[in-house]
Amino acid sequence: MTEINERDRAVFEAGIKLGAMYHQFVGTPISSDTVEGLERIIEDSIALQPHVRSVSVLIDRDMVEKKLNPKFKYCELEGRMLHVSLQILYKNMIAHVELAYDEIQDYPLMSIKKIEEM
Amino acid sequence: MTEINERDRAVFEAGIKLGAMYHQFVGTPISSDTVEGLERIIEDSIALQPHVRSVSVLIDRDMVEKKLNPKFKYCELEGRMLHVSLQILYKNMIAHVELAYDEIQDYPLMSIKKIEEM
């Protein structure tokens, strides 16, 4: 057992943000017209939280198009439609993490891309 | 027992939209800076759904201000912060409904305001 350090905290905070965002917004009614607005508000709601250095949210337009109900012309936001890149800054440690759809596992995968000192 | 009519359907659809919106968005991280963007995206996500004639969403800025965490400068969207006016059009029937904070009951109250033929 070792002391908890800044690197641990940066990575932990990054995980919290991705998990929270996912379960807050998945299920939101969405169409091609509202994709961009939803991307921005998801980004904004993440950016408000402690230790967020930067965040970018991209919703896959093709998946949205394919999922649109033919009659009602909208669908629900799904985890696999989301591509999120997030940087957490905790003291002088930066954790770069990502949510991206993994086609092989058919799973919206969250992963650490890089950890660096500022 | 009587036939289900268009008036019933208009009112039912109105209830669905309010209930759905509430449980989709309550919990979203919010601050004074993101209130307006969140109002618009909630409106947009409601407007996408079947039979919505018009919708307006207002988030109480004063309540948001009061609930801001002093250290982290954001809070979570609560039901009592929401004021939603919604019109559902089903065939030729219009249901006007509302979500508004009821201070006396301390409860985010959903109610039918008016039902009319077009």
Add this chain to the structure above:
Amino acid sequence: MTEINERDRAVFEAGIKLGAMYHQFVGTPISSDTVEGLERIIEDSIALQPHVRSVSVLIDRDMVEKKLNPKFKYCELEGRMLHVSLQILYKNMIAHVELAYDEIQDYPLMSIKKIEEM
């Protein structure tokens, strides 16, 4: 325009409950082992709300099985997996409503089944 009556209120409350339940629970991690517990807690959380006379929630086991991630052995609750039958009692009016997956429209459809006086 006509007076809002008890029938309107019963149907409106029924819509609220279905919409709320849907957006509260869709997205919950689920497997064959937890289906039954989740059905009960969804029922319980609906039954707490005003004017609920009875509620029954059924989650489609076959759909859950098919959606299980092969590696991680769980999936997320989707709207199309849900079958909900709900009775709202408002004064002496009973509204029977349902959420059921409509295969033809590929849509989790909410509908009024019957409205009766007690």
Add this chain to the structure above:
Amino acid sequence: MTEINERDRAVFEAGIKLGAMYHQFVGTPISSDTVEGLERIIEDSIALQPHVRSVSVLIDRDMVEKKLNPKFKYCELEGRMLHVSLQILYKNMIAHVELAYDEIQDYPLMSIKKIEEM
């Protein structure tokens, strides 16, 4: 910049689970009668997810009691009512994390308690 290791991954996964749980279940209608059932289903839904070694969820009965709407006798689950202890096992690393209400900051605080090798 250094290689991402098992310790990082354990801590990251722990953050994901806490953030996800929080935003999935906050807002659920709850009363003293349903507290226990909801605790179990939250535990079960976390335990399904990858790398979870153990989890325990406790909902503060006193806070629920105090928040019960006097007329309707239920309230909504809030983040501050939740006490969650979670262990993530990634390869041979164990991360112990917690969600607990911090009275001083009036904030549902997520923190790393311990990281150890198995």
